[in-house]
Amino acid sequence: MDKAYLCRMQSLPSRLLEDAVNEMASLPGIGRKTALRLVLNLLRRTPDEVSQFANSFLLLRQGIHYCSECFNISDTTICSICADKTRDRGLLCVVEDVRDVLAIENTRQYRGLYHVLGGIISPMDGIGPADLEIESLISKVAQQQPTELIMALSATMEGDTTNFYLYRKLKDYPVKVSTLARGVAIGDELAYADELTLGRSILNRTPFENSMQR
């Protein structure tokens, strides 16, 4: 089935269409079949609309600015979070990218600052420590001496690798390093939780009064 499908997809009747489909399919999670559907949708738009579509990515790539403090995407030199004087400057939350900042901000449970790595150590994708904002994190810890660093990376192999790498790099500095609590998600049925998560949530059980905090 898959082979027949690939066969079919190799014979697009236009070189330009082929190129556009290949570019669209280079996005993560977009297969060639979906890419063709998206490109055909673009083809039904006016040339102006397609220009606007394409230019938005060109403008973004050329004009993107990062906060000089936390390296989050920002239109200003210092982002609104780093500029906020009411934030706790002793707390530094280490995240992968802007999506994680948005997700944590949305919880309204965190009033410290962030440090955006701009990715995660992933040898499979050719991303090493030098590609990320790790040196700047070390020098920030050395200079600003925050009291606590919260590692808020994904609970994946790559996230754990990055955690370990940072932990080793930071162990000579007088900073407390913590990670996000791992456990059964709120609303999840216990029977469906995986063994690893359930096991960790028993080991790291919290006092009952803490579990009621909102």
Add this chain to the structure above:
Amino acid sequence: MDKAYLCRMQSLPSRLLEDAVNEMASLPGIGRKTALRLVLNLLRRTPDEVSQFANSFLLLRQGIHYCSECFNISDTTICSICADKTRDRGLLCVVEDVRDVLAIENTRQYRGLYHVLGGIISPMDGIGPADLEIESLISKVAQQQPTELIMALSATMEGDTTNFYLYRKLKDYPVKVSTLARGVAIGDELAYADELTLGRSILNRTPFENSMQR
């Protein structure tokens, strides 16, 4: 949950990022969360790679050509299918877009020609008969007098609407009009087929010897 999510997504920290995410999310089936993930992937590429990505759509939209016979996407004035002298010129298969041509070609069961409507009548999306290659189909039927027209449109409300519209327009011409057989898909278990399809497949049952053809 959804409201909180929208809330979060409204506060992207950069106008350029916001624009790019909006454009990406304008593609069908791409929500804002996915759009942000895709745009962040683009941001990790070199400016040259992003140019190549964006330009592929600009070039496609500006340089796209359609076959003057069947209106399929084609780099040449007459596409390879219409130019093929061994094809049965009495058979005309009416389809929505290039994906359907690729799908039918892939079956290797059809040796006639195509007519690509370039869409389907869909009042909800503001697509009427005038937006499609319907006039050209009528005049093709009048001039070239094919023996059979095969309606190969999706089995959806829009597909049926378009079928009926074309059927009415064509009823004064001496051409046999047929549609794709509707029935239980090969490999499907009967118990999971929907009532409408199963009912239709009983009414339009085929002689046993035909069902064995490959």
